[in-house]
Amino acid sequence: MSVPTIQQSSPPKTSLDSQSVPPPSGRQTPLATGVAAVGLLAVGAFASPFLSGLFSDDQAMPAAIAADSSQTLSQGDTNESPMVVSLSPGKLAASEIQIEQVSRQTLTHEHSVPGRVVYDDNRHIEVTAPAGGILTKVLVKPGERVQSGQVLAWLNSPEIGTARADVLQRRAEAELTATLAIRASSLETNVLALTEALKKQPQFDAAKAEFAGRTLGDYRNALLTAYSQTQLSESLLKGSTGLAESGALSGKAMLERQAAAHAARASLESACEQAGLDVWQKRSQAEAAASNARRSVEIARQHLASLLSDAAILADTDMPEMSELGASDDDLEHLSRVAVRAPFAGTIESRMFSSSERVHEADSMFVLADTSTLWVTAEIRENDWPAVAVKTGQPLRVTVPALTDEPLEANVEYIGREVSPDTNAIPIVAVIDNAAGRLRPGLFVRVAVPVGVKADVLTVQTRAVLQHEGKSFVFVADGDNQFRRVDVETGDDGDDRIEIVRGLEADDQVVTHGAFILKSELLLESEGE
Secondary structure, eight states: OHHHHHHHTHHHHHHHHTTOSOOOOSOOOHHHHHHHHHHHHHTGGGHHHHHHHHHHHHHHHHHHHHHHHHHHHHHHHTTSOOOEEEOOHHHHHHHTOEEEEOEEEEEEEEEEEEEEEEEOGGGEEEEEOSSSEEEEEEOOOTTOEEOTTOEEEEEEOHHHHHHHHHHHHHHHHHHHHHHHHHHHHHHHHHHHHHHHHHHTOOOHHHHHHHTTTSOOTHHHHHHHHHHHHHHHHHHHHHHHHHHHHHTSSOHHHHHHHHHHHHHHHHHHHHHHHHHHHHHHHHHHHHHHHHHHHHHHHHHHHHHHHHHTTOOOOOSGGGSOOHHHHTOOGGGGGGTTEEEEEOSSSEEEEEEOOOTTOEEOTTOEEEEEEOTTEEEEEEEEOGGGGGGGGOOTTOEEEEEEGGGTTEEEEEEEEEEOSSOOTTTSOEEEEEEEEOTTOOOOTTOEEEEEEEEEEEEEEEEEEGGGOEEETTEEEEEEEOSSSEEEEEEOEEEEEETTEEEEEESOOTTOEEEEESHHHHHHHHHHHHHHO
């Protein structure tokens, strides 16, 4: 019967554990004292057997209170923001967490300056009218993509027709003078061969037969006649020698025949020399005329090519053929027609004239641009002055707000040499690839220009550093699925990395991708508590 009586006293202890009974005060009321005394008298006979049990129960009471107090303190600590995020395997897989080891690197500090996308001056031109005339047909419209050499419009120009006719005339003259030069050279060769043959004193008929099919002109008759006279005079002189010795021929007659033979030989030699001189002179004059005619053709062709805005002429052999210039005897009907062509592949940015309109020389007809590459222009001011040390070809990081700040790369084309007195800055121009066509001239961009270099500093990817309530922090991996928030102090940034001054050590494993998801989980846990 005593056991149930002790168990009936256990509810006050349970009530104490739950902290529902008010704590005892320093004073007791008379009623409480009386009740306690009656209780002691009632159980006096049985007190000894149960004193130890009653004492142990009294010892358990303070332990329970202490444990409950400890739990309360623990709950009070968790009212602060949690520092560790644990992800379930499913969330961990969905978050695609990526981790990078903190390392020491050389960090290039960059300043972001505003800039603009503009046309590449080397690939942005105005297609002008080569000469005055009437536009018979316009074949393209703004925004249309064209290929190199494609016909943009047809122009009817009398000036072009005159230039083409001049080319045809000069070419005909050149062909004639070239033929005359060839004939003069052939004549010289034949005449010189005849004079050499006559020096060997062949038979007249044999010499005449040998050169019967060769061009000699008037020199055939002159030289063969002189040779015939020489042979006759020498034959008479030879036959008179015996007559003179026998006395049948007087000495005077003999001398006359000798003089006649000598005169004939001299006439022949003179005729040969004169013939050689004449044919040399004619051949030289013909060749000079042919050279001059060729030069006249080239001058006419270059004039026509300049009117047609043809490709740059680097040498005589680089001149286009006559058919390309439209100067052909087979197409006289279209002698004044001009094809206005695209000098390179690109896009028609604008068109100034339509069909049947009159244009004047050098009027701008189209604006053609190749936007596969563009320029990024920016200005370097005094606070970014170290950036003037960049070199041609050096890569720069460019971000375009219109493309959600996706980083792009541009290479320095040139940097200005003169500081503008109006802006107190110098221009910097970089070439950026636009093969995908995502950029447009006029877009606002931000250009990261290097202004300093720090060696051997702790760095992490810029996206690994998060912000909350004015504090910078990262998440460090503490296991397979646990990530601890670590507050950090950052320094300079550049090239998509940022310096860590305090908070991390080398070889720490920092979350670089998925950190925002961890931050969201951390904030949700904090709000839930």
